[in-house]
Amino acid sequence: MSGFQIEGITKDQLDKIHHASIKILSTTGIKIESEEAAEIFHGAGSEVNKKNDGYIVKIPPSVVDDCTQLAPERFVLYGRDPKHDHIVEPGSSCFTLFGENIYVNDLYTLEHRICTKNDLGEATRLADSLGEFAIIEKCLGSQDKPAETQSLHNYEAMVSNTSKHVLHGFFSGRNSKKIIEMAAACVGGMENFLKRPCVTTTVCPTSPLTLVKNCCDVIIACARSGVGICSITMPLSGTTAPVTIAGTLIVQNAELLGSLVLTQLTSKNTPFIYGSVGTIMDLKIGSPAVAAPECGVLNVGTAKMAQYYGIPSWCGSGVSGSKLMDVQAAYEFTTNTAIALLAGSNVVYGCGSIESGLTFDFAKLVLDAEQLKKLHWVKNGMDVSEETMALETIQHVGPGGEYLTSPHTLQHMRSMSQNDLFDCMERDAWANKVGGKGIVERAYEKARFLIENHKPMALPEGAATVMKATIKECEST
Amino acid sequence: MIDKSIIEETAEVLIKANKDRAIEIAKNFLNGGGNPIDLMEEGFIPGINATGDLFGRGKLFLPELIQAAEIMKEVTDIINEALTGGVDEKKERGTIIVATVQGDVHDIGKCIVVSLMQANGFTVHDLGRDVATETIIETALEVNADIIGTSALLTTTMPRQKDLEDALKSEGLKNRIKTVVGGAPVTPRWASRIGANAYAKNAQDGIVKIKELLGIK
Numbered sequence: 001m002s003g004f005q006i007e008g009i010t011k012d013q014l015d016k017i018h019h020a021s022i023k024i025l026s027t028t029g030i031k032i033e034s035e036e037a038a039e040i041f042h043g044a045g046s047e048v049n050k051k052n053d054g055y056i057v058k059i060p061p062s063v064v065d066d067c068t069q070l071a072p073e074r075f076v077l078y079g080r081d082p083k084h085d086h087i088v089e090p091g092s093s094c095f096t097l098f099g100e101n102i103y104v105n106d107l108y109t110l111e112h113r114i115c116t117k118n119d120l121g122e123a124t125r126l127a128d129s130l131g132e133f134a135i136i137e138k139c140l141g142s143q144d145k146p147a148e149t150q151s152l153h154n155y156e157a158m159v160s161n162t163s164k165h166v167l168h169g170f171f172s173g174r175n176s177k178k179i180i181e182m183a184a185a186c187v188g189g190m191e192n193f194l195k196r197p198c199v200t201t202t203v204c205p206t207s208p209l210t211l212v213k214n215c216c217d218v219i220i221a222c223a224r225s226g227v228g229i230c231s232i233t234m235p236l237s238g239t240t241a242p243v244t245i246a247g248t249l250i251v252q253n254a255e256l257l258g259s260l261v262l263t264q265l266t267s268k269n270t271p272f273i274y275g276s277v278g279t280i281m282d283l284k285i286g287s288p289a290v291a292a293p294e295c296g297v298l299n300v301g302t303a304k305m306a307q308y309y310g311i312p313s314w315c316g317s318g319v320s321g322s323k324l325m326d327v328q329a330a331y332e333f334t335t336n337t338a339i340a341l342l343a344g345s346n347v348v349y350g351c352g353s354i355e356s357g358l359t360f361d362f363a364k365l366v367l368d369a370e371q372l373k374k375l376h377w378v379k380n381g382m383d384v385s386e387e388t389m390a391l392e393t394i395q396h397v398g399p400g401g402e403y404l405t406s407p408h409t410l411q412h413m414r415s416m417s418q419n420d421l422f423d424c425m426e427r428d429a430w431a432n433k434v435g436g437k438g439i440v441e442r443a444y445e446k447a448r449f450l451i452e453n454h455k456p457m458a459l460p461e462g463a464a465t466v467m468k469a470t471i472k473e474c475e476s477t
Numbered sequence: 478m479i480d481k482s483i484i485e486e487t488a489e490v491l492i493k494a495n496k497d498r499a500i501e502i503a504k505n506f507l508n509g510g511g512n513p514i515d516l517m518e519e520g521f522i523p524g525i526n527a528t529g530d531l532f533g534r535g536k537l538f539l540p541e542l543i544q545a546a547e548i549m550k551e552v553t554d555i556i557n558e559a560l561t562g563g564v565d566e567k568k569e570r571g572t573i574i575v576a577t578v579q580g581d582v583h584d585i586g587k588c589i590v591v592s593l594m595q596a597n598g599f600t601v602h603d604l605g606r607d608v609a610t611e612t613i614i615e616t617a618l619e620v621n622a623d624i625i626g627t628s629a630l631l632t633t634t635m636p637r638q639k640d641l642e643d644a645l646k647s648e649g650l651k652n653r654i655k656t657v658v659g660g661a662p663v664t665p666r667w668a669s670r671i672g673a674n675a676y677a678k679n680a681q682d683g684i685v686k687i688k689e690l691l692g693i694k
Contacts, residue, residue, distance in 0.1 A: 102662045114662075143662075147633035171633070212607075238540075239588070283538040286589040286680060358661060 003381035006342040008300040014308045017246065017301070021253040022061045029058035030209045030258040034216035037262055044265050054210075057258075064257050067264035068309040075228070075271040075312075077135050078196040080187055081163035081457050086134040088273070088312045088346050093379065094134035095337075095372050096167065097127055098319055098353035099202065101140040101360035105325075107448060115360060117142035121157040122451050123352070123360060128162035129454035132369040132376070137202075138168030139352055140360045149474050151175045152182065155199070156467045159186050163457035167230055170201045173217030178470050180225050185466035186459055200228040200271070205255035207233060207240035207278075211262065219259060220266050228271030230314060230347075231259040236288055237280040237298075245294055249301040252276050260311070273347065274306040277316025290319045290356045291332035296339040303343040315340035318350030318368060319357045325364055325440045329354050333368060338375050362451075363443035370421055377417045388412075421446065479506070479515050487524035492531065494544035496551065503555045513559040521556075525549050525596050532593075533681055539589060546595035553598065571623045571691045572600045574616055576608035577660075578629050578637035587628045590659070590680045597684050610640045617654055624687055626677070628660040635662060639671040646672070655690045659683060 029047070032038045033054035042048040047058040074089035086094055104115035107122060120140050127133045142153040151171040158166050159182070166183075170176040179201075184193035201222045203215045211219075219229055233255045235241035241248040256274050263272050279288055279295035289295070299315040306313030317340040322328035333350070340348045350357075351372070352365035382388075393408040403409050421442050423430055434442060483502060490499040506516050528545045531537045573594055577587050587606070594601045602620055604613060617625055625645075629635045638658050645651045655674040658667070668676035674690055677683035687693075 114664075141633075147631075147636055150633055281539075283540060284532075284535045286539050 004342055004379055005344055006300055006339065007304075008297070008343060009304050014304060017249050017253060017305060018308065020250045021257060022064060024209070024250065024254045025059045025064060025257060026061055027058065028209070029056040030211065030254060031055070032057045032211050032216060032258075032262075033213045034211070034220075036220060037211065037216035040220070040262060040265050044261075059258065059261055063265075064261060067261040068257070068311065070264040070268050071260055071272045071309070071311045072269055073310045073312070076196075077165035077200060077228070078198050079164045080159070080198050082196075084134070084164040086165060088271075090307070090310075091344070092346055093341055093344070093348065093376070094346070095132055095348050095351055095368075096135050096137040097123070097133065097139035097365065098316075098350045098357055098360075099137045099139060099168070100357060101353055102143060103355070103359040104140055105359060105361045105363075107362050107444075107451065110444070112359065114143045115140040116144040117153050117157045119360070120154060121161045123362065123365070124158045124161040125454055125456055126362060126365060126447055126451050127352075128164060128456050129450045130366070130369040132372040133164070133351070135165040135167060135347070136162045137349065138166075139365075146475065148172075149175070149471055152178055152467075152471045152474060155179050155182055156471065159183065159199075159467075160459060160464070161456050166199045167202055168199075169203065170218045170222065172214050173221045174474075176201065176218050176221035176225070176227075178474055180222075180227060182467045182470050185463040188460050194226050197227050200230050200273070202230045202232055202275075203259065205231060205233040205259050207235040207255060208251050209255060209258075211255075211258060215259070216262060219262050223263050223266035223270040226267075226270075228273070229259070229263045230273040230275055231256055231263075232275035232277055232314060232316070232349075233259075234316075235276070235278040237278070237294060238283050239281040241278065243280075245297055245301065248278055248298060249305070252278055252298075252302070253305055273312050273314045274302070274309070275314030275316070275347070275349070276302040277319075277349070278302075288356060290321050291336060293335075296336040299336065299340040299345065300343040303340065303345040306346075307344060312346040313344070314347040314349055315343070315345035316349045317345075318348070319353045321356050323355050323359070325354065325361055325367075325443075329364065330367070330371075333364075334371055334375075337368075337372070338378075341375055341379055362447035363440050366443040366447050366450075367421065367439065370419075374417060479511060479519050483516075484520055484523065487520040488527045489524075491521070491524045491528045491545040491548055492537070492541070494541060494548065496544075496548045499548045499552050500555065503552050507555070507559045513556045517553070517556050521549060521552055522598060525598060529593065529596050529681075529684070539592070542596055543592040546592050549598065550595060570598045570600070570693065571687065572602070572620055573624045573626060573687065574602050574604060574613060574620070574622045575626045576604035576613050576628075577606040578627050578634050578641070579607055579609045590626065590628070590677075590683050593680045593684055594687070597688075599687070610637060610644050613641060614644055614648065614650070618650075622654055623691060624655045624657060626657040626659065626683065626687075628658075629663060630660050631662065635660070635667065638663070638667075638673065642672045657683060657686055657690070 031054045038048050038055035041057045049056050077086045104119045123139050127136050138154050145153040170179050183199045184190040187193050203218050233252045235248050235252045237248045241251040260272050263270050278298050280292050282289040302315050303313045317336040318333045320329040320332035351368040532542045591603045627638050657675045657677050658673045659677040665676040675686040677686050
């Protein structure tokens with residue numbers, strides 16, 4: 001199998017970005033806003049100096065090199081259900097949902113409103129039912145729950161509705177410990193959890209060049225408990241990073257390497273995913289241009305830098321600036337998602353979201369899934385083998401014959417790409433079979449059907465009670 | 478009244494970020510015996526308004542707006558110095574405290590708001606990100622602020638905006654200091670629920686609301 005891929009950046013260019021980032025880390029340093037993290041860096045030979053509300057940490061190149069060696073190239077993102085185990089390794093790719101929506105288009109009324117824990121449960125159930133999503137990111141927040149314990153509510157809503165691997169931000173050191181306890185209850189105890197951790201935390205370095213306290217606390221708490229770290233930086237060229245892509249790549253690389261070093265110094269070989277949802281700031285309106293072509297090019301840089309270090313990558317790509325489920329949303333999703341996928345990103349992130357990542361839309365998730373199936377098909381490329389060359393069949397059919405009834409067709413037709421909602425029927429059939437409805441309307445119908453009918457794998461007995469008690473305990477202290 | 482050519486040139490030097498020429502215009506005018514208040518009101522304030530307007534219409538880039546705001550600040554200092562009797566022109570336009578609330582580390586939007594406020598001639602104290610309610614109030618009292626503007630990007634940090642309202646009320650400062658709230662998840666409903674004086678949906682709207690609150694046309 002050949003497969004399609006984008007190179008986009010040369011080995012020499014990657015070397016330059018790497019050396020520049022190492023120079024930044026060892027001479028300018030990064031700001032660490034946690035005393036405990038600063039001590040960990042110091043213990044490994046970094047120069048640490050107190051500055052205002054944090055520490056400037058200068059990391060020697062040798063420490064960065066050692067830590068990139070320690071981070072595994074291949075690991076498993078375990079599902080609660082082993083059939084959903086997803087192997088992350090060079091060449092593998094998967095898709096997941098955009099993570100931080102705060103509004104939702106209501107599933108039934110389509111009203112644009114603040115999202116709730118119930119919405120998160122339903123969106124997760126929908127993603128659980130869609131085969132294109134191998135792992136499930138928290139796509140919206142339980143905005144009806146208190147800030148301090150919201151991440152616990154988020155986890156409860158998600159794990160109750162999916163048996164796939166879950167990713168979400170644990171928010172604080174304390175919540176990290178509590179979520180790990182909750183996750184353990186959902187897989188039959190801590191011993192099982194440590195063998196097959198079914199959750200990964202996301203953390204965000206703050207551009208430029210800062211790891212805030214909660215980011216450090218979550219990295220330390222999770223690495224110590226055997227939970228993987230997905231570090232996602234969000235540089236905005238022209239504001240929190242240089243206006244040029246190469247400069248942005250250097251800043252984000254330094255931030256990601258900083259969080260990687262903290263992860264590996266806390267606990268060797270902890271799974272670490274190298275992620276970015278960077279893009280440019282539109283300097284005429286002062287808003288992030290989430291679907292700019294620069295985002296696509298930056299994603300190529302992100303995927304290739306991760307490959308350079310032999311660690312898995314995560315590219316934020318599919319978000320649209322459109323407020324509606326419309327043509328803009330579709331164009332913007334497809335372009336940058338295809339680029340990230342073909343650049344070899346191991347996790348392509350951003351499905352189900354419009355309005356620059358503020359609004360989750362159920363129909364968008366369904367349609368993104370259908371488009372992803374096609375993109376994945378393209379990435380796999382063509383197989384040129386004796387069987388696929390079909391020489392004997394061509395000779396047998398000969399000039400003027402037909403292939404419709406050939407055994408070779410019967411044998412291989414199921415591997416052809418197939419449409420579900422996207423439609424290429426002739427007009428009358430379209431009018432009769434789907435009542436001439438547009439694709440967005442049909443996507444909402446499919447979303448409603450799946451949410452109402454899909455049965456996620458049940459939690460083990462007692463797990464729901466443990467989770468409720470954990471949340472209650474945290475809310476009363 | 479000041480010369481029409483000066484009025485035109487003040488706008489041009491701000492838009493083109495020609496700091497040296499802006500200072501030269503101010504000094505020449507003042508050395509020639511011109512009235513500092515005329516220079517401000519007829520020259521530089523309309524100039525900076527025109528700059529803000531061009532930004533609003535997508536004709537200028539944000540960094541250009543920031544440069545104009547910085548030049549405006551220098552020119553304002555020169556004009557203030559020239560004013561006899563120490564009347565603080567800036568003070569008349571209002572003093573504003575701006576901060577991203579505690580727990581929130583996202584502040585790029587707030588930085589844009591600050592530039593626009595400066596461009597509009599307000600005195601702005603930017604306290605940065607992740608700022609505790611007590612620090613906001615202490616600084617507001619210290620600099621005798623007219624308005625406190627806070628932003629929150631996360632719904633988890635929005636309650637800190639309510640904390641600020643509650644603290645201002647309990648310390649009896651609500652009549653003295655007005656509040657504006659903003660940030661991606663913040664809504665007009667949230668603003669009225671917590672008792673904020675205004676909601677700003679973006680930086681431009683923030684300026685409109687501040688002017689309304691301060692009674693500036």
